[in-house]
Amino acid sequence: MGRRFLDTCSLLELANLSDINTADICLSSVTLQELENIKTSANKDSETKYRARVAVRALKDNPNVEIIVVNRDDYQCLEDKELEITNDNLIIASAYRYSQEHNITFYTEDLLCGFIAKNYFGLEVQSVKTDDKSDMYKGYKVIHGNTDVINKYMDNINFDDWSVNEYLIIENTDDDTSKEMRFDGEKFVNLKLPPSKFIKGKNSLQRCALDILMNPEITVAAVLGGYGSGKTFLAMQMALYNVQEKGNQSKILGVRETLGEGQSIGYLPGTKDEKVGNFFAPLAQSLNGGEFELEKLKMSGVLEVNVPYYMKGTTYNNTVIICDEAEDLSESQIRLIGTRLGENSKIYFAGDYKQSIVNKSQNNPLVKMCNEFKGKHNFACIYLGEDVRSETSKMFAELFEI
16 A cells, blocks of 8 residues: 655644554655644644644654655756646655655645646646545635646646636746636636725635625525634625715615524613624624714615524525634524525625634534535625734734644
């Protein structure tokens, strides 16, 4: 049986390195260097840094893992093949050198790395990911490389590997630019974005989210992400755009689970509307006028707020439904809310399973919904991993990570 040669991203995908047979694993020295850099990087999200720490600890506890030190031959190999001297390519070159004397399978989660390893070096390539539906569908893939390699990848792309409404983010190292495209089931198409004077995405993933929320054919949208990623802000702003600017729908319904199954708001003082309104501060904060603008929209009939428990038996036509903090919804609540949609209505889910007060695992109902709907023509999902709120916010988002 051949050995498994893992690159950095495949190693990070392993939930627990000590759970697998480490005797048949080998790594490039570049991967070790990258893991150490990721642990303290200001540009990586907290989950990635946590995975890097787990991987480093597991490697230290398992001396049977073989490390292949990059040498001059690897640099020369890349020059001979007219490939860039990058960390990814050095990992592949060291794997290729090792494969001359050992039977290996190269593991990577990176599209371009897999393409280069297979087409430039003839390596057998696999992914550590499985078809297990507990793996969260993030709605996009990234390729990172120079123009020549990107063009060769695009010329040989296998559309069977892509789901409808999945996004491709291309990062070109020649001019340090990025481009985003959406797979429509037959080909990749450019994004359709709202006017920048109304709202402008801060990064590639936010631009993909805006394309989802802009698309009239996508009636179920999941904009997911960690603290400060902008998920609620984007959903609210695009709901306003569709209702007030374009007139595609006539009103917005804000929905949020409160506690338990929703009935427990009964102990709070005030009317039902006053009780429910206490839980929609995030929606107010996503408006330019804050609480004042929220109340103004409610008084004009443009905006309503509710909790799932009180939605039974209702139908919402010509409505944009925003489910905020959707990670706390149960399976029955997601089904209840979704079955309220009538003619010309659409629904935006905003949430992050890692922030759930009920279920922080990838078996969270929100994650399961995204996995079940993956590939449907009227569904799209994007996971916004980066905190764009502030540098201080990033510090606290990473505090007390397990």
